[in-house]
Amino acid sequence: MCTMIAVSAELKGVGKGTGGWFPLTRATVGYDHATHGPDEHALLLDFVNYEIGPEARVALELDLASGRTLLRQLEEAIAAAEASGV
Amino acid sequence: MAWNMFRTDDRLELTASLTTFRGGNGDEIHGYAVRPAADGPLPGVVVIHHMPGFDEFNQEFAERLGRHGYNVLAPDLYCRYGHGTPDDVAAKVRSEGGVPDESVIADAKAARDWLVALPTSNGKVGIIGTCSGGRHSVLVASSVDGFDAVADLWGGGVVMAPDQLTPARPVAPIDLTERLHAPLLGIFGNDDRSPTAEQVDLHEAELRRLGKDYTFHRYDGAGHGFFYYHTPMYRQEQAMDAWEKVFDFFATNLAAAS
Numbered sequence: 001m002c003t004m005i006a007v008s009a010e011l012k013g014v015g016k017g018t019g020g021w022f023p024l025t026r027a028t029v030g031y032d033h034a035t036h037g038p039d040e041h042a043l044l045l046d047f048v049n050y051e052i053g054p055e056a057r058v059a060l061e062l063d064l065a066s067g068r069t070l071l072r073q074l075e076e077a078i079a080a081a082e083a084s085g086v
Numbered sequence: 087m088a089w090n091m092f093r094t095d096d097r098l099e100l101t102a103s104l105t106t107f108r109g110g111n112g113d114e115i116h117g118y119a120v121r122p123a124a125d126g127p128l129p130g131v132v133v134i135h136h137m138p139g140f141d142e143f144n145q146e147f148a149e150r151l152g153r154h155g156y157n158v159l160a161p162d163l164y165c166r167y168g169h170g171t172p173d174d175v176a177a178k179v180r181s182e183g184g185v186p187d188e189s190v191i192a193d194a195k196a197a198r199d200w201l202v203a204l205p206t207s208n209g210k211v212g213i214i215g216t217c218s219g220g221r222h223s224v225l226v227a228s229s230v231d232g233f234d235a236v237a238d239l240w241g242g243g244v245v246m247a248p249d250q251l252t253p254a255r256p257v258a259p260i261d262l263t264e265r266l267h268a269p270l271l272g273i274f275g276n277d278d279r280s281p282t283a284e285q286v287d288l289h290e291a292e293l294r295r296l297g298k299d300y301t302f303h304r305y306d307g308a309g310h311g312f313f314y315y316h317t318p319m320y321r322q323e324q325a326m327d328a329w330e331k332v333f334d335f336f337a338t339n340l341a342a343a344s
Contacts, residue, residue, distance in 0.1 A: 002137045002218045002242055002280070004255075008181045028181035033217075033311075035138050035173040040310065040319055046177045054178045055170035 003041065006030035015047045015058040022056050025049045037061040087154055087337075088330055099123035100152050102145075107159070107200045110192020115165040117197060118145050120152030126206030129340030132197045132233075133160035134190070134215030134222045139179070140164055141172035143316060147216075154333055156340075157204055159197045163190055163222075184218075186254040187225055194226040198233060208342035210234045212268075214332065217241065217311060221259060224270070228262035235339035237271040237332055240310055242280030245288050263292045270300040271335040273328045275308030275321070303331050 008028040015024045024047050034042035045060040062070065092098065102120045109115035118140070122128060131151050135144040140162040148160045163185050167178050179185055198211045212235035215223040220241025227236035238244070246258035270293065274286050281289070286304065293300045305312070305324040312321040313328070 002221075004184055004243075004252075006180045006183070026181065028177065030180050032180065033136075033138055035176070038318060040317070044177070044180070046181065048177070048181070050168075050178060050181075053170060054168045054174040057170075057174050057177060059173065059177065 003030075003032045005032060006044075011047070013047070015049075017056060017058050019055075022049055022052060024058075025051060031064075034061050037063075039063060043067040088333060089154075089326065097123065098153065100149065102149055102152065105159075107161075107196065109161060109165070109196045110189055113166065115193060116140070116162040117200070118148050118158075118160040118162070120148045120156075120158040120160075121204070121206070122152055122155055122157070124155070124206065126204075127208030127342050128155060128157050128206050129208050129234075129336065129342075130157040130159070130198070130201030130204070130211040131336065131340075132194055132201065132211060132213045132226075133158055134194060134213065134219035134226070135160060135163060136215065136217035136219045137176065137180075137184075139172040139176035141176075143314065147313075150329075151214075151336075156336065157201055157206060159201055161193045161197045163193055183252060184254045187222070187256065190222045191226050191229050194222070195230045195232065202232075208340075210340040210342065212236065212336050212340050214336075215239065215241065216313060218243070220244075224266070225257075225259040225262070227268045227270075228259055228266040231267070233268045235271070235336055236266070236268045237273070237335060239273045239313065239328075239332075240275060240278055240281065242278075242285075242310070244281060245285040260289055260292055263296055263298065266293075266298055268299075269335070269339050270298065271331065272300065272302040273331065274302065274304045275310060275312050275324070276304050276306050277309035279310065301331075301335070303328060 011027040028046045030044040042061040047058040049056040105119040148158045214237035216239040220238040227233045308321040308324040311319040
């Protein structure tokens, strides 16, 4: 099924794609048809810069459990970073 | 003609290429055109790609129809979003909320007109799509005239709850059923979660209520996307049977008027 689930937001950082490093402007997190992974659906994480073009993209396909793990990792790392005062 | 039932001395010649044509809004867009090397007259089929985009499955799908005697044009509904690998372009479309229905309707109608204008056309054109393309096929044939047959292969979102309507998808195709004048073929897997068996029931009830010409085939042991031989969703027995249903349906409804 096409869920059409997609949450998009602006983002600042750099990503490494097939052509090397490039500045990121946006991330989209979706849950829809996997295009490469083995499951029918996957969390689809796209870090992109559409000012460069559709191929300026770092893509991940994760199952939901992995997405939750990643979420916890991000929260722990961000909390530790903020607590460190660095 | 059924699959793999050609004669070994048949003239099996096709041309298949990316072409540019005037799509909706007068925009120049791409389409994958497949044309049998025959004098005609030949029926035409517009192939609507699925949400993963203008991809290799879509091209092979179009080629199979071409091999069975149809002029085919598969418009690149994502052409305006730029170019790259199919998944890169589809990701961009996804990030922008999906391709608007209005754009799909206009491009499909333009593809139909392109097919009818071919010197080998018999004047008849069908439309077919899988997944979101199945929904789009129903939507297009219920929104504009000129299609003689429509095949919906597991199109999710024909039945939509009010909270599923968006600016890009403002109308549930089921609500346009009264305006559908072409015969409809539906191919569904009973294990699909979109459309669910209950949603297919609702669609069928509406078609029956309005006296529409439709035929639904619903397969046990199959879910969504069971033609997709590049995925674990593929179901060989159901897919091959359903392909025959598609060939029979188009042969019946797209033959030249005698």
